[in-house]
Amino acid sequence: MPLNVVNDRDGSSRILLTDPAGSTAEVLLYGGQVVSWRNERREQLLYMSSKAQLKPPKAIRGGLPICFPQFGNFGALERHGFARNRFWSFDNDPAPLPPANQQSTVDLVLKSTEDDLKIWPHSFELRVRISISPGKLTIIPRVRNTDLKAFSFMFSLRNYLYVSDISEVRVEGLETLDYLDNLMRRERFTEQADAITFDGEVDKVYLNTPTKIAIIDHERKRTIELRKEGMPNAVVWNPWDKKAKSIADMGDEDYTTMLCVDSGAIETPIVLKPHEEWRGRQELSIVSSSYCSGQLDPRKVLYGDY
Numbered sequence: 149m150p151l152n153v154v155n156d157r158d159g160s161s162r163i164l165l166t167d168p169a170g171s172t173a174e175v176l177l178y179g180g181q182v183v184s185w186r187n188e189r190r191e192q193l194l195y196m197s198s199k200a201q202l203k204p205p206k207a208i209r210g211g212l213p214i215c216f217p218q219f220g221n222f223g224a225l226e227r228h229g230f231a232r233n234r235f236w237s238f239d240n241d242p243a244p245l246p247p248a249n250q251q252s253t254v255d256l257v258l259k260s261t262e263d264d265l266k267i268w269p270h271s272f273e274l275r276v277r278i279s280i281s282p283g284k285l286t287i288i289p290r291v292r293n294t295d296l297k298a299f300s301f302m303f304s305l306r307n308y309l310y311v312s313d314i315s316e317v318r319v320e321g322l323e324t325l326d327y328l329d330n331l332m333r334r335e336r337f338t339e340q341a342d343a344i345t346f347d348g349e350v351d352k353v354y355l356n357t358p359t360k361i362a363i364i365d366h367e368r369k370r371t372i373e374l375r376k377e378g379m380p381n382a383v384v385w386n387p388w389d390k391k392a393k394s395i396a397d398m399g400d401e402d403y404t405t406m407l408c409v410d411s412g413a414i415e416t417p418i419v420l421k422p423h424e425e426w427r428g429r430q431e432l433s434i435v436s437s438s439y440c441s442g443q444l445d446p447r448k449v450l451y452g453d454y
Contacts, residue, residue: 180236195406217301304412312367378428
């Protein structure tokens with residue numbers, strides 16, 4: 149069966165992914181962005197701003213934006229780069245990946261245009277494969293240098309996670325690691341807490357992070373497990389109340405039900421020679437748990453005993 153593509157009245161296109169167990173995802177060609185991911189019980193797992201604008205020229209506040217070739221303001225380009233503000237195309241030749249189930253997988257590609265080359269003078273091809281399976285959302289990004297000279301870039305998958313109550317959430321797997329604090333002019337610190345909990349604004353880039361991080365939502369008795377390859381950094385961001393009110397496309401109270409935990413290659417940009425390709429991988433998995441009652445040991449989530 150062909151891809152399930154819905155053309156909206158405003159001319160935009162959405163790809164609807166489904167898996168046999170009943171989970172779904174929606175992907176826009178604008179930004180190549182996942183904007184919805186629901187489990188088999190139809191529960192939304194990604195945050196989407198109540199004031200999000202789903203069409204150009206604004207980037208979409210929520211879901212899973214792709215940040216390339218820059219993260220944040222770690223360079224001279226627009227914030228988080230331009231890939232999230234471009235229309236992507238279907239990739240009909242996603243080599244070297246194996247053939248995909250077209251009901252649960254979509255392959256997209258973004259190639260540099262003349263306008264892109266004016267602001268970032270490097271010819272590239274950026275591909276993503278987005279797949280869902282029961283309880284899991286997988287994204288495989290690839291960047292190929294199609295230029296005649298080497299270039300470097302940053303890359304990040306910004307995961308806007310939908311949580312029950314930010315004050316009841318903890319992140320495990322980043323303890324004792326060094327991080328750059330964006331609220332302190334990127335000064336470098338070492339994480340002292342046994343687990344990260346939230347009672348105010350946070351914007352940190354963790355360095356040399358493990359391949360697996362656990363986001364534990366106590367109220368929902370659910371753990372989101374983030375696994376990543378090729379992206380050594382992890383970003384943790386929540387604007388809290390004061391900053392949220394200053395963000396035009398974010399509801400004043402939205403910060404209470406969202407948390408960004410991102411995969412990225414940010415601190416040390418990736419360097420590609422002509423014809424070279426970089427490949428990353430990220431899996432978000434849902435682990436239904438009774439952590440609040442002590443039945444789920446987060447160390448088992450982190451180290452693979454579940």
